[in-house]
Amino acid sequence: MRLLMAGILLLSGLTQAAEIYRYTDEQGNTVFTDQPNPARKAQSVELSAPNQIAPPMQSLDNSALATPPQSTQATYQLGFTNLPEGNAFRANDGSLTLQASLTPGLLYSHQLQLLIDGQPFGSPSQSTSFHLHNLDRGAHSLILQVVQGEQVIASSPVTTIYVLRAHQ
Secondary structure (H helix, E strand, O other): OOOHHHHHHHHHHHHHOOOOOOEEEOOOOOEEEEEOOOHHOOOOOOOOOOOOOOOOOOOOOOHHHOOOOOOOOOOEEEOOOOHHHHHEEEEEOEEEEEEEEEEOOOOOOOOEEEEEEEEEEEEEEOOEEEEEEOOOOOOEEEEEEEEEEEEEEEEOOEEEEEEEEOOO
């Protein structure tokens, strides 16, 4: 096996050292070959060394790759995008969907929490859509919060909505 590898390495060196010749054929095309053609007055071609560019070396800070940014300095603009005129929802079954809007987008460790009448609705999540079920008719106050664990990072102003249900 070693003898075979040595032979391959020697032969590859020979192909690298082979002469290259150039001549022009009857149609005027330039032809390159490794065998001289005396009838065509082949000329030897001088090859320059190939250009070699080393890739730029960059040192990576592994600690930056291991943990995502945990900055809590983002200034959020929070609100709701799909509120009807007058904030009145006609929902006879008390079900409605709220769509939150926020800029900038949530950071990796931040989550949204919806408060309805001061009480948390569900658990915090990255979702900007909230599906509310069986809301009583009347006025309800909504607050959208950005939280990180138990810490409140940002809070929207209070938004009052009115649920309109048929009287039963």
